[in-house]
Amino acid sequence: MMKTTKKKTSYQAPALEKGLDILEYLSAQPKPRTQLEIAQALGRNPSELYRMLACLEERGYIAKGESGNGYRMTLRLFDLGHRQHTATTLRKAAHIAMEGLAEEIGQACHLTFQHGTSLIVMMERMPARKVCLSIGEGSVFPISQTASGKVLLSRLPEEIAFQTLEDDPEYARLSKAAGKRICDDISEARKNGFLAQESQLTEGTTDIAVPIGIDGSGTSAVLAISYLSIGPQADRLRQTYLKAALLCAEEINRNLGVIR
Incomplete structure (x- = not known):
């Protein structure tokens, strides 16, 4: 299970945090990871990640691997980060x-x-x-x-x-x-x-x-x-x-x- 240190804030946004957890995890992976692997790494139930993975894929932040099995990061975040000079x-x-x-x-x-x-x-x-x-x-x-x-x-x-x-x-x-x-x-x-x-x-x-x-x-x-x-x-x-x-x-x- 991936260990993360999170700074506690006064406001909670569970869906956003779930999406960020997925992106941060995938960014450190050398190859695509399946829904089950992601869930196990984050300590979550695979079913609760289904909609989040689908949303991130639809928005272009993640994509299926070449074999169609598992998810990988795209360059979407890199592109957003470089829109500012x-x-x-x-x-x-x-x-x-x-x-x-x-x-x-x-x-x-x-x-x-x-x-x-x-x-x-x-x-x-x-x-x-x-x-x-x-x-x-x-x-x-x-x-x-x-x-x-x-x-x-x-x-x-x-x-x-x-x-x-x-x-x-x-x-x-x-x-x-x-x-x-x-x-x-x-x-x-x-x-x-x-x-x-x-x-x-x-x-x-x-x-x-x-x-x-x-x-x-x-x-x-x-x-x-x-x-x-x-x-x-x-x-x-x-x-x-x-x-x-x-x-x-x-x-x-x-x-x-x-x-x-």
């Missing part, structure tokens, strides 16, 4: 959270996304009455040369990430050793779920990059902080800023409806 969705979800982050740490923070072999700064938020490093909205960087780019590559399937690197002119110019260091950074980001390192582009600067959104979709982006890190408190600041960035990323993900 993804950049607008990201900006709305991140705006307030990033303003809070900038004020909390006294540093600028920015949101970046991938475009081919480039990294583009979609949005930046600055703290009030502070002197800090600004990247600038609309700035473009080679994807292999930044912590944000490496984090984005770490969220891709390995073969796609490798091909993206191969297509990057900046990466092609590197020595074999330098190229390996970038691949090692990507592996580290894939393992840890973030990357914090000295900038390859600006001396005396540290970059912290944390992924947000849904991997492989238009809502996949990176929240980043770039700051001057010269001085005896460099290690303490890195830990403080990283913790704040991770919490901010969680807030943005909640605003996007992403559950990790």
